[in-house]
Amino acid sequence: xxxxxxxxxxxxxxxxxxxxxxxxxxVFVLLGITQPLTSYYFADIIExxxxxxxxxxxxxxxxxxxxxxxxxxxxxxxxxxxxxxxAFMGTVAAxxxxxxxxxxxxxxxxHFNYLTAKWVHVxxxxxxxxLLGYAAAVYYTILLIGSISFSQVVISALVYCLWLCFxxxxxxxxxxxxxxxxxxxFATLATALILSIASIYAPDLVKGSxxxxxxxxxxxxxxxxxxxxxxxxxxxTAGLIFIMMSAAIYLFKNQEAAKxxx
Amino acid sequence: MNELIxxxxxxxxxxxxxxxxxxxxxxxxxxxxxxxxxxxNGPKILWILVIVFxxxxxxxxxxxxGRRNNE
Amino acid sequence: xxxxxxxxxxxxxxxxxxxKDLNLSVREGAxxxxxxxxxxGKTTALNMLTGLMKPxxxxxxxxxxxxxxxxxxxxxxxxxxxxxGWMSGLEYVTFAAQLAGLEKEEAIARAKEMxxxxxxxxxxxxxxxxxxxxxxxxxxxxxxxVHSPKMIMLDEPVSALDPIGRxxxxxxxxxxxxxxxxxxxxxxxxxAEEVSDDIYIMKKGEVVAEGSLVSLQEKYRxxxxxxxxxxxxxxxxxxxxxxxxxxxxxxEETKATLTVExxxxxxxxxxxDASLQQLNIVKFEVMKTSLEDLFMQVMN
Ligand SMILES: Nc1ncnc2c1ncn2[C@@H]1O[C@H](COP(=O)(O)OP(=O)(O)O)[C@@H](O)[C@H]1O
Ligand SMILES: [Mg+2]
Numbered sequence: 001x002x003x004x005x006x007x008x009x010x011x012x013x014x015x016x017x018x019x020x021x022x023x024x025x026x027v028f029v030l031l032g033i034t035q036p037l038t039s040y041y042f043a044d045i046i047e048x049x050x051x052x053x054x055x056x057x058x059x060x061x062x063x064x065x066x067x068x069x070x071x072x073x074x075x076x077x078x079x080x081x082x083x084x085x086x087a088f089m090g091t092v093a094a095x096x097x098x099x100x101x102x103x104x105x106x107x108x109x110x111h112f113n114y115l116t117a118k119w120v121h122v123x124x125x126x127x128x129x130x131l132l133g134y135a136a137a138v139y140y141t142i143l144l145i146g147s148i149s150f151s152q153v154v155i156s157a158l159v160y161c162l163w164l165c166f167x168x169x170x171x172x173x174x175x176x177x178x179x180x181x182x183x184x185x186f187a188t189l190a191t192a193l194i195l196s197i198a199s200i201y202a203p204d205l206v207k208g209s210x211x212x213x214x215x216x217x218x219x220x221x222x223x224x225x226x227x228x229x230x231x232x233x234x235x236x237t238a239g240l241i242f243i244m245m246s247a248a249i250y251l252f253k254n255q256e257a258a259k260x261x262x
Numbered sequence: 263m264n265e266l267i268x269x270x271x272x273x274x275x276x277x278x279x280x281x282x283x284x285x286x287x288x289x290x291x292x293x294x295x296x297x298x299x300x301x302x303n304g305p306k307i308l309w310i311l312v313i314v315f316x317x318x319x320x321x322x323x324x325x326x327x328g329r330r331n332n333e
Numbered sequence: 334x335x336x337x338x339x340x341x342x343x344x345x346x347x348x349x350x351x352x353k354d355l356n357l358s359v360r361e362g363a364x365x366x367x368x369x370x371x372x373x374g375k376t377t378a379l380n381m382l383t384g385l386m387k388p389x390x391x392x393x394x395x396x397x398x399x400x401x402x403x404x405x406x407x408x409x410x411x412x413x414x415x416x417x418g419w420m421s422g423l424e425y426v427t428f429a430a431q432l433a434g435l436e437k438e439e440a441i442a443r444a445k446e447m448x449x450x451x452x453x454x455x456x457x458x459x460x461x462x463x464x465x466x467x468x469x470x471x472x473x474x475x476x477x478x479v480h481s482p483k484m485i486m487l488d489e490p491v492s493a494l495d496p497i498g499r500x501x502x503x504x505x506x507x508x509x510x511x512x513x514x515x516x517x518x519x520x521x522x523x524x525a526e527e528v529s530d531d532i533y534i535m536k537k538g539e540v541v542a543e544g545s546l547v548s549l550q551e552k553y554r555x556x557x558x559x560x561x562x563x564x565x566x567x568x569x570x571x572x573x574x575x576x577x578x579x580x581x582x583x584x585e586e587t588k589a590t591l592t593v594e595x596x597x598x599x600x601x602x603x604x605x606d607a608s609l610q611q612l613n614i615v616k617f618e619v620m621k622t623s624l625e626d627l628f629m630q631v632m633n
Contacts, residue, residue, distance in 0.1 A: 006431040010417075017419045019291050023325050026291075030284050030318065037281065086326045099415035103476070106383050106409035107432040108402045136280075143277070258385035300462070 003109065007117035015125060020087060024125060027083055028076065028133025035072040036140035039063050065141050065148040070218040072137040073160055076130060077214055081164070081192060084129070085171050088122050089185035092176040092252075102258050111253040119172045119245060126168045127161050134160075152224045156217040159230075162237050163213035167192050169241045173248035177255070208236040289313055292321035295329070302328050334396065336361045336484050336514055337382065337403075342391035344377050351377040353538040355391070359484060359531075364510050366525035367518040369535035370632050375518035376412055378535075379486050382516070383409045399483060405433065408477030408485035408513075412492075414469055418462030422453055425461055426476050433480030440479075447475040451505060467498035474505065478513070485509070487517035491524055503527055522628045532624075536631045553627040555580065556596040557620055558603065560589045563613035572608065581626050592626045 015021050039062075063071075092115070095101040104114065134157050142148065170191060174184040195211025206212060207229035219227045292313045296302060302309050309328045312320045335358040342355040352374040359365045367375045380386040382393060384404060395403040416425050423444055430440035448457045451471040456464070464472060470490060477485045490506070491499040506528050509515060519525055525532055525546075532549055534542040542549060560566070570584045578599045581592040593599040596619060603609060604617070 002434070002436075003432060006428065010428060014417065014419060018329070019295060019325070022291055023288060023321065026284050026288050027318075027322060030281065030288070033281055033284075037277065083322060083326070099411065099413060100417055102385050102411055103409075103415060103429075104432065105385060106404065106407070106411075107429060107480070108404040108434070109432050140277070256386055258380040258383075 004113045004117055007109075007113055008121055011118055011121035015121070021125065024083065024087060025129040025132050028080055028129040029136045030133075031075045031080055032072055032133035032135070032137035033140055035075055036068050036137060036144050039068045039071065040144040063145065065145045066152070066221040068141045068145055069134075069137060069148065069153070069156070070221050072134065072141075073156070073214065073218055073221075076133065076160070077196070080130065080133070081167060082189065084126050084164075084168060085185050085188050085192075088168065088171055089175060089188070090181035091118050091122060091172055093178060093181040093184055096179060096257075096259075097181075105257045112249050115172070115176055115249050115252055116245070119169065122168050122172055123165050126164050130161060130164055131157065148221070149224060152221055156220045159213050159217040159220065159234065162234060163210060163217070166210040166213070166237050166241055169244050173244050176248050176252045208232040210237040210240060213237060285318060288318070288321045292324045292328075296324060299329065301330065303330060304328070334361045335359065336396050337516075338394045339382070340392045340394070342378070342381060342393065343389050344374070344381060344386065345389040350538050352381070355538075355540060357533060357540075359514060359516050361396070361483070361514055362510075363530040364506070364515040364517070364528055365531040365533070366529035367516070367533050367535060368520070368522060368525045368628070369518075370520050372537070373520075373535040374538040375520075375535060376488055377538075379409070379488050379516070379518060382486060383407060385409075405480070406483040408480070408482040410470070410473040410477045410485070410487045410490060412488040414473030414476075416461040416464075416469070416472065418460060420461055421458050422448060422461055422464070422468075422472050422475075423457040425472065426479050429476040430479040435480060443479050443481075444475070447479050448472075450478070450508075451475045452501070467494055467501070470494060470498070470502060471505075474502075474509075478509070482513060484514040484516060487515065489518055489520070492520065499524075522624055526623060534628065534631055541631055542627060549627075550623055553624055554621045555592045555626045556599075557622045557626075558591045558593060558596075558599060559616065559618040559620060560591070560603070560609070560614065561616035562587050562609075563615055564611075566609075566612050569608055569612060573606075576602070578602070581629055583625075583629075590622075592622055 012021075092101070095104070105111075134153075138148075138153050167188060171184065171188040174187050175181065178184045178187070192211075195206075195209055196214065197211075198206045199209060199211035199215050203212065203215060210233070212229060212233045216227050216230045216233055220230075293310065296306060296309050296313060299306075309324050312328075313324050314320070316323075338358045339355055342352060342357070343350070344352040355374075355378055357378070367373075367378060369375055377386065381388045393403075395406065399406045417428075420428065423441075426444035426447055427437075427440045430443050431437065435443060445454075445457070448454055451474050453468060453471055453475065456468060461469070461472060470493070474485075474487070474490070477487070487506075491502045494502060503524065506515060506517070510528070515528075517529075529546055531545050532543065533540050542553070544552070565586055566589055567584060567586070570582060570589060573579060574582070578594045579591060580594055583590045591599070600619065
């Protein structure tokens, strides 16, 4: 446990020194604020700057709070996720390639500690950034658009968090198993994309898929009650996170740490 | 023109201010990091231009790709 | 007492047999050198000893007095040590100490002590990204030593350094011999002769000679003749190249070192060599070489 804390603190310090703990939350808050603001001022903006024919009446029905927050989740799922994956694609792979990993593993370091310390740190940063951004979005939405029930907001946020954790777990695992940061990022984003597409085009076929969590989280905002398949998705995703992490630790341990190409 | 000014006055500035403030924080952090750093991936002056002139995305792209790992 | 012993250790990379049937033992308290040209398999051997690489064959035994994970008793300086550039030297060594299980206070105290030992006290607050090659090497030694290992393994600790840096590290190693066993690799005979007690000479993955420095020097010592002349002796050297009594010759402008089979024959013949006398001999010395001859054969 002592060793785990040392490794976790190293991750934390590193991300504080390179400002990841500042800029990533700021990006999420900006994304969170922008969506309600643009929704609110949308009509105004069109009226002022849009190339509408003289005398045209702008009549767009104002969006509901649920719609605005669902839109925000959509933003998080595109720019937010992209930023998080790219920011952490090298968390292990880069240390392998620059030679710092063998310096660490030459000490009596347990592979489990090394990998889970990184994993927990990445999840804490990702979830904190998301929650901050989402809180800002909720605040602006209530202020500008209208109120929404507390439980709807919280449960949709929790479900979305689980999806985020799934994607970031995949990113950390692939970073540990592949030798290239870029490849790890690409494979993670491709998987996320395929899961999302499947959940849009064939939701009935993939009820338990992690990709459905974004759908469930948005639907909870609208309906205020769990959709059919909601719990299945939650359980399957949590299980997959556990399996991916266990497999990654096992494979990472059996990997040759030193590459030494002559 | 008067219409524009009128509508600008209607804008709820306290609500918009955080948007500008946070964008500014993002930009300044990236700028400070870039200037303090010994070497960037690619010409430093280019990164400075990207950070300053491309709102929001400029600093993000710098943070993701402008820095060498491990420094 | 042997601290670490390998039996039939081998490592195969696809086609390349990087290490073959290595039987190595490192005595506690001794300084052991792995000497060999580039590609001999030194780094591969050390990586297997630390556990960073898995042997294709063979076993590694650490002394039974030190049970459990052998990394607890080992310190390692890789050939190209790399650090987290955003940490200061002190932060890095403290981090390394804590990884090995030291409590924070103790880790900091030990780290300071080690940095002092390697002469980095003045630079300990500086980010390691700004360290020079020599400083990195010394920082690498400090982090290897910080948890008081029974043995440190240094992979080519002086190869990348200028003559002054080289001198400093060799002196430091002589100092370290008093505290811990050392296993280090080098491709320079002189470095091995200067600090080591035992030597393994490796070539293409195999050990070609092993033993204590003294015994090896005894065994492989060859009679030799050193000739110095006023004129350049390169042309003359070509004339005697094929003589049966000559084992090996090294020439530099006006100086030649000849390792010979039979000192009497060689002396008589050389002193009667008219073409040599025309070069105006200024020195003619009969002596014994160290391991140079053996090492030259290995290197070529
Ligand atoms: N990861 C690797 N893959 C393939 N061949 C390797 C690898 N590492 C080392 N080798 C080969 O093994 C041999 C020994 O290398 P090495 O142990 O680095 O030698 P040394 O440290 O003595 O210079 C060399 O021929 C080298 O090319
Ligand atoms: Mg080597």
